[in-house]
Amino acid sequence: MDYILGVDGGGTNTVAQIADSTGKLITENESGPSNYKSVGIENAKKSINNSILGAIRNLKNSKKIVFKSSCFGLSGNDSDYDLNIYEEIIFNNKIKKYLNPAKTIICNDTRIGLAAGSSSKNSIMIICGTGSNCYGINEKREEAKANGWDYILGDEGSGYNIGIKALRAIMRAYDGRGEKTLLSETILEDLNIKDISELIGWAYSESFSKEKIASIAETVCRTAEMGDKISIKILEEEAKEAVISVGAVAKKLNLTNKEFDLVLGGSVFMCEKYFKAIFIEKLKDKFPKINFKPLTKKPVSGAIRLAIKNL
Numbered sequence: 001m002d003y004i005l006g007v008d009g010g011g012t013n014t015v016a017q018i019a020d021s022t023g024k025l026i027t028e029n030e031s032g033p034s035n036y037k038s039v040g041i042e043n044a045k046k047s048i049n050n051s052i053l054g055a056i057r058n059l060k061n062s063k064k065i066v067f068k069s070s071c072f073g074l075s076g077n078d079s080d081y082d083l084n085i086y087e088e089i090i091f092n093n094k095i096k097k098y099l100n101p102a103k104t105i106i107c108n109d110t111r112i113g114l115a116a117g118s119s120s121k122n123s124i125m126i127i128c129g130t131g132s133n134c135y136g137i138n139e140k141r142e143e144a145k146a147n148g149w150d151y152i153l154g155d156e157g158s159g160y161n162i163g164i165k166a167l168r169a170i171m172r173a174y175d176g177r178g179e180k181t182l183l184s185e186t187i188l189e190d191l192n193i194k195d196i197s198e199l200i201g202w203a204y205s206e207s208f209s210k211e212k213i214a215s216i217a218e219t220v221c222r223t224a225e226m227g228d229k230i231s232i233k234i235l236e237e238e239a240k241e242a243v244i245s246v247g248a249v250a251k252k253l254n255l256t257n258k259e260f261d262l263v264l265g266g267s268v269f270m271c272e273k274y275f276k277a278i279f280i281e282k283l284k285d286k287f288p289k290i291n292f293k294p295l296t297k298k299p300v301s302g303a304i305r306l307a308i309k310n311l
Contacts, residue, residue, distance in 0.1 A: 006303030073112030116302030129266030
């Protein structure tokens with residue numbers, strides 16, 4: 001049997017699937033995060049190895065396996081520099097014997113999400129989760145991206161950005177530099193923190209991570225539903241940023257006046273009223289021929305699909 005490997009490596013977890021050459025799923029395994037910019041090179045390597053080796057162990061003839069084709073969709077793979085690092089991470093001594101370098105695709109996770117969510121010749125994927133990224137491809141096979149430069153250089157429209165703005169809004173209210181906000185109560189409550197002094201300790205502790213900050217986005221959404229003006233403003237600002245990313249990619253691909261699919265991925269879109277609805281409304285005005293496609297399949301299934309195309 002010919003085996004196909006698909007890997008979805010993100011800022012929260014890493015999922016590996018093994019399928020046959022028709023795309024039929026055989027086994028799946030999950031491990032920790034593998035965005036090297038967030039967790040470091042060694043931790044990223046460990047997560048990728050664990051996800052793949054765990055999936056291989058589920059096979060009957062695991063000792064003899066070499067994948068006919070593989071695809072890795074990785075968060076944080078945004079440049080040639082990143083690609084070089086991920087090549088070193090992936091072709092390590094523990095898993096390189098299972099891979100065929102000539103048949104191994106290493107791409108950004110938005111590309112596998114797009115492959116999982118749309119079969120249209122003109123399509124764009126936007127992820128608004130822990131981080132944010134936008135990628136598209138047109139009928140000429142031209143590709144374009146926007147945003148996704150991580151939390152220092154550019155992560156607008158992400159849970160992280162929402163979380164940072166919310167934390168700063170609390171401090172502005174505390175100082176008297178900004179309006180009062182219910183976030184001062186709801187965030188401390190959800191974090192099980194008693195006061196501002198303890199919040200400062202939480203924010204600057206050694207356990208800092210993007211995921212920790214991004215998790216606050218859920219609280220911001222809930223607080224917006226309670227009528228909090230600051231929460232509503234933060235979510236609207238970040239929805240508009242996500243719209244700008246889609247517009248930039250559509251313009252690069254000459255899709256402004258053409259029909260195209262837009263695949264939506266990421267936990268921030270679960271905030272229906274104050275993020276997703278605003279995002280969709282503004283894009284409908286700009287692109288009357290747009291088709292919205294919520295991502296219903298696992299992104300890793302897109303990695304399997306791309307790997308099969310590369311056979």
